[in-house]
Amino acid sequence: MSIEIRRASVEDAEAIAPLFDLYRVFYQQPSDLALARRFIGERLQHAQSVILLAELDGEAVAFTQLFPSFSSVRAGRSWILNDLYVQASARRTGIARALLQAAADFARADGAIRLELETDPDNRSAQALYRHMGWEPYEGTLRFRLHLD
16 A cells, blocks of 8 residues: 655646545535536646645545635744545545645645644544644634625
8 A cells, every 4th residue: 555645736636626526525515526626626727725635556535725824913824724535445544644744744844834724523533633643723713704605
């Protein structure tokens, strides 16, 4: 079993799209492979995100997508780890850990001051992994959002 993690390019959009579609389905969105292809392709084409692609024995099985952000208070760049998905057949192989480590390595190399993520309160297995990898919940803030659609 050989795991390779690398930064995806526009040419990888076709391999990532089915994984992204499964990720969206996990979050109760309808399957839409065309939408997945378009969204991932546009992010890569316009350099609006960084996608780290994990391949197991040469097959695309997982990805994480990072979006750039900034902290005005700290006057520095941060990255938001927005998406992390591992195909069911590749779970429990260490790929999620490897992707999280690769994301942290990328953000450090980019000079970022932090890497952030959020997860659903009931996603206990993900929370356990994040804590195991050194991620900490941050207190003292309350997130709000305004739906625009």
